Amino acid sequence: MNEGHLFVVSGPSGAGKGTVCRRLLEEVDAVLSVSMTTRLPRPGEVEGDHYIFTSAEDFERAIGADELLEHALVYGNYYGTPKRPVTDKLRGGTDVVLEIDTQGAFQVKERCPDAILMFILPPSMAELRNRIEKRGSETEEAISRRLGEALKEIELIERYDYCVVNGVLAEAVAKVKSVIVAEHLKTGRGASEIIKKYKEET
Ligand code: 5GP
Numbered sequence: 001m002n003e004g005h006l007f008v009v010s011g012p013s014g015a016g017k018g019t020v021c022r023r024l025l026e027e028v029d030a031v032l033s034v035s036m037t038t039r040l041p042r043p044g045e046v047e048g049d050h051y052i053f054t055s056a057e058d059f060e061r062a063i064g065a066d067e068l069l070e071h072a073l074v075y076g077n078y079y080g081t082p083k084r085p086v087t088d089k090l091r092g093g094t095d096v097v098l099e100i101d102t103q104g105a106f107q108v109k110e111r112c113p114d115a116i117l118m119f120i121l122p123p124s125m126a127e128l129r130n131r132i133e134k135r136g137s138e139t140e141e142a143i144s145r146r147l148g149e150a151l152k153e154i155e156l157i158e159r160y161d162y163c164v165v166n167g168v169l170a171e172a173v174a175k176v177k178s179v180i181v182a183e184h185l186k187t188g189r190g191a192s193e194i195i196k197k198y199k200e201e202t
Contacts, residue, residue: 002190004030004090005183006112007097008105009176011120012150014132016166020120021099023173028180030095033086036062039077042137052082070100070107075145079104095180102153105160116183118176119160123167125150 007030011017025032036052038059047053054062059078062068069087071080081098089096098108108115122128128150132143157163162179166172187194 002093002193004092004094004096005180006086006090006108006115007095007180007183008108008115008117009097009099009120010102010105010117010153010160011166012122012128012153013146014128014135014150015120015122016131016169016172017099017120019169020164020166020172020176021097023169024176024180025097027173027177028095030097030180031089033081033096033098035079035081035098035100036068037077037079039075039079069098069111070104072101072103072107074101074103075149081108102156109159114189116162116179117160118179119157119163120172120176121154121157121163121165122150123165127167 009017009021021032024030034048034050034052036054036059038054038056039051041047041051041053045051056078059071059080062080062082063071067083068080069083071078073079079101081100081104086096086098098104100108105117109117122131125147129143129147132138132146138146164172164175164179
């Protein structure tokens with residue numbers, strides 16, 4: 001059986017990557033990895049669904065035990081991808097989507113060179129500010145900090161395989177989906193299986 005594909009989705013906070021990923025998963029056969037974080041839950045966030053919320057001590061223990069595929073300090077909190085669920089799913093032939101920041105994305109690419117890196121861009125910086133303000137959960141200082149961080153992340157898009165502007169949500173989802181479909185059509189990793197099938201049929 002072919003292994004599943006590993007897709008990494010990054011983008012500035014407020015670019016809408018969470019919404020894109022959720023909508024995407026209604027349309028493609030893939031699972032979203034649930035990250036661990038030391039940040040506090042926001043209203044409406046559910047333990048084990050949005051994140052595994054944990055203490056800094058537990059997080060550091062997981063790092064020490066090499067239980068994380070990648071981890072990063074983002075806005076003063078730890079975030080990381082538990083390794084085991086991802087590798088199990090991939091081995092079982094299921095595609096996995098990681099919604100993680102740029103530091104984590106490059107660690108994943110290093111460890112899993114076949115991973116496909118996608119970056120979700122906002123239509124403009126003004127629209128990004130608009131979206132962050134609408135969330136209403138951030139102070140002006142935090143918003144300015146997030147915009148500064150956003151620009152730093154955008155400067156890294158050359159290291160991503162694909163970038164998609166999220167202006168109209170349905171269009172962004174369709175584009176991300178088309179990347180997934182195209183990656184599955186690549187000859188590379190599946191070539192020997194395909195050749196075997198045709199040989200057996202001969
Ligand atoms: P938020 O606190 O808004 O949910 O997420 C803040 C940032 O952390 C976002 O850019 C998000 O993609 C990133 N993030 C979430 N989970 C992970 C993870 O497991 N690893 C890394 N490196 N970043 C993550």
